[in-house]
Amino acid sequence: MWYVITDGPMKILKVNTTATTTECAPKMVEKHRSEWTTEDQKKANLDNVAKDILYKTLDKKMFAKIKTCTTAKEIWEKLTQLCEDKDQTKENKLTVAIQKFDNAKMKPGETLTEFEERFSSIIIKLIFLGKEYSNREIALKVMRALPR
Structure with a gap:
């Protein structure tokens, strides 16, 4: 979960069988939602879970300052900026x-x-x-x- 807060929402990837990188490693591309497994859906939903946890820890005043953020990472960065006391x-x-x-x-x-x-x-x-x-x-x- 912490990775979602520090790195942003997880991207659900799959191996692109039509192309490879120069080192002969498989190239990854994003999976279409129709291809997602139950596990993929859980990973994709982690950002929503992290946002929910962050929302529940905030009072109304602080929530008003971050309500426009769209990802858990954005919320965390804004909170860090707001709460860093010099x-x-x-x-x-x-x-x-x-x-x-x-x-x-x-x-x-x-x-x-x-x-x-x-x-x-x-x-x-x-x-x-x-x-x-x-x-x-x-x-x-x-x-x-x-x-x-």
Whole structure:
């Protein structure tokens, strides 16, 4: 399956009996769909299977960015391009997340559940970016973030 993602859809080939290459090796030509065996159909369908797997792993925002791609290889190349974080970009994201952590306060009218969800998303983002706080640091921050 990985070959379909890295090399593109499989071509179903057969030996061309009317021509040979200069080294006397048989020349390969693409099979017509009417000649496909069950095994050939499975190979030809691998690109659809790979696309389906890739689609199922994406959220709506990311799916919108790749929905025009026609092959699993195109999808993978687009995702690689979109998701490659350069060091500077990652550092900027980390700085912003640390600032959000440092400035986290419970908003007026915000329920404890809403605050917990918002604060948890900040912690998750920090962990994803490689910054982790101890449970003690997190507990102290939460206590300071709550209104008196």
